[in-house]
Amino acid sequence: MIASGAVACSNSLLRAATSPVKGVDYYQRLGVTPFINAAGTYTVLSASIMPDEVQAAMAQAAQQPVNLNELLDASGDYLAKRLHCEGALVTAGAAAALTLGTAACVTAGNQTAIVGIPPDMTGLKNEVIVQKAHRYEYDHALRNCGIRFVEVETLDDYDRAFTDRTVMAHFFNAAEGGQISREDWVKVAHKHGVPCFNDAAADVPPVSNLWNYTEMGFDLVTFSGGKGLRGPQCTGLLLGRKDLIQAAKLNNSPNSNTVGRGMKVAKEEIVGLVAAIDWFLSQDDAAMEAEFNQRADRIAQQLQNVPTVQTKIFIPPVANHVPHLLITYDSDRIKITGREVMEKLRQGKPRIELNPATGGGPASAGLAGGANTIVVGVWMMQPGEDRVVAERLRDVLEEAAGT
Ligand SMILES: *Cc1c(COP(=O)(O)O)cnc(C)c1O
Numbered sequence: 001m002i003a004s005g006a007v008a009c010s011n012s013l014l015r016a017a018t019s020p021v022k023g024v025d026y027y028q029r030l031g032v033t034p035f036i037n038a039a040g041t042y043t044v045l046s047a048s049i050m051p052d053e054v055q056a057a058m059a060q061a062a063q064q065p066v067n068l069n070e071l072l073d074a075s076g077d078y079l080a081k082r083l084h085c086e087g088a089l090v091t092a093g094a095a096a097a098l099t100l101g102t103a104a105c106v107t108a109g110n111q112t113a114i115v116g117i118p119p120d121m122t123g124l125k126n127e128v129i130v131q132k133a134h135r136y137e138y139d140h141a142l143r144n145c146g147i148r149f150v151e152v153e154t155l156d157d158y159d160r161a162f163t164d165r166t167v168m169a170h171f172f173n174a175a176e177g178g179q180i181s182r183e184d185w186v187k188v189a190h191k192h193g194v195p196c197f198n199d200a201a202a203d204v205p206p207v208s209n210l211w212n213y214t215e216m217g218f219d220l221v222t223f224s225g226g227k228g229l230r231g232p233q234c235t236g237l238l239l240g241r242k243d244l245i246q247a248a249k250l251n252n253s254p255n256s257n258t259v260g261r262g263m264k265v266a267k268e269e270i271v272g273l274v275a276a277i278d279w280f281l282s283q284d285d286a287a288m289e290a291e292f293n294q295r296a297d298r299i300a301q302q303l304q305n306v307p308t309v310q311t312k313i314f315i316p317p318v319a320n321h322v323p324h325l326l327i328t329y330d331s332d333r334i335k336i337t338g339r340e341v342m343e344k345l346r347q348g349k350p351r352i353e354l355n356p357a358t359g360g361g362p363a364s365a366g367l368a369g370g371a372n373t374i375v376v377g378v379w380m381m382q383p384g385e386d387r388v389v390a391e392r393l394r395d396v397l398e399e400a401a402g403t
Pocket residue numbers: 043092093094095096138174199200201202223224225226233235236
C-alpha cells in the first residue's frame with residue numbers, strides 16, 4: 001500500500017513538475033513556416049488541426065506507460081460501441097487499415113501465412129475484385145499483402161469474376177465512376193461468401209457515415225483519423241466484422257514478424273483518435289455546414305466589388321462533403337491565373353494554402369475547372385482566418401485588375 005501510494009505520488013509530482021513547461025517552437029527553430037489552411041484535409045498539408053480536447057487527451061496519455069495490446073483492445077471495444085459495429089481497430093491511417101484488412105482476409109488467422117506474406121502466397125487466396133473505375137492511388141496498400149486485382153465493369157462481370165482464389169471485393173466509396181452500386185457490391189460478394197471492404201477514408205461528414213457502410217453490410221470499412229475526424233494524422237479506423245478485426249490485429253504492430261509491424265500507432269495516438277471520435281460525435285452536421293457556409297459567405301462578400309468576380313458555394317458529393325467557395329473571373333479583365341494567385345498567397349505573410357483544385361484542369365466532382373478558378377476550402381480554418389484569406393485574395397485580385 002505504501003509503495004503504490006508512493007508511486008502515485010511521484011507520478012503526480014512529475015506531472016505537476018512537467019505540465020507548465022512551455023514547449024520550444026520547433027517550426028520556428030527548423031525554419032518551417034506554418035500556414036492558414038484554405039485548402040482542406042490534404043495529406044501533404046498535414047490534413048487537419050486536432051481540437052483542444054484531443055491535444056489535451058494526448059498530452060495526458062503521454063504521461064504513463066500502458067500495455068499496447070490492452071489499449072488496442074479496449075479502444076477497439078469502445079469505438080465499436082460508439083460506432084455501432086461489431087469490431088474496431090485503431091490503425092496507422094486509412095492506408096494502414098487497407099493493408100491490415102486485406103491481410104486479415106488473406107491470412108485468416110493462419111500464423112504461417114501471417115509471417116509469409118508477401119511474397120509467399122503458397123496455398124492462399126490472392127485475388128481482390130475491384131471495379132475498373134475504382135482503381136486508385138491506394139492500390140499499393142492492398143498489394144502489400146501479395147494480392148492481385150481482378151477488374152470488372154458490369155454487374156455480370158462481377159458475378160462471374162469470383163473464383164476459388166477470390167479473397168476480397170474492394171470498393172472505393174468516393175469513386176466518380178463505376179456502374180455497380182454499394183448495395184449490389186455487398187450482395188454479390190456475400191452470395192459468393194467473400195468479404196467486402198469499403199474505403200471511405202475522406203467521407204465524413206456526415207457523422208452518420210461512420211456507421212452507414214457497416215450497417216449496409218460491408219465487412220470492413222476504413223476512415224482516415226486525421227482528415228474530417230481531426231484526430232492524429234497518423235491514425236485511421238478499421239471497422240467491421242469482429243472475426244476480421246481480430247485477424248487484422250494479428251497482422252499488426254506490436255506483433256513483430258508481420259506486414260503491419262511498420263504501422264505502429266503509439267499510445268498517445270490511439271487515445272487521440274478515441275478522443276477525436278468523442279469530439280466528432282458531439283458535432284452536429286447542420287451546425288457544421290452553417291458555420292462553413294458563413295465563412296464562405298464572408299469571403300465572397302469581401303470580393304463582391306472586384307470586377308468580373310463571381311462566387312458560388314459548392315459541396316462535393318462524397319469525399320470532402322462540406323461547403324467550399326468557388327471563385328471565377330474574366331481573365332481578360334483580371335490578368336492573373338489561379339495558379340499564380342495560389343503562389344502569391346503561399347509566398348505572403350501570413351502564408352496561405354488554397355485548395356489544390358485552384359487554377360486546375362477540367363471540372364470534376366461539382367467543381368468548375370480552368371485557369372481562372374480559385375477554390376477555397378473553409379472547413380479547416382481556425383476562427384478569424386477567413387477574414388485574413390478574404391483580404392489577401394481581394395488585394396491580389398484587385399492588383400491584377402489594376403484597380
Ligand atoms: C486519404 C485517403 C487514404 C489514406 O488515408 P491515411 O489516413 O492518410 O492513411 C486512403 N484512401 C482514400 C480514398 C483517401 O482519401
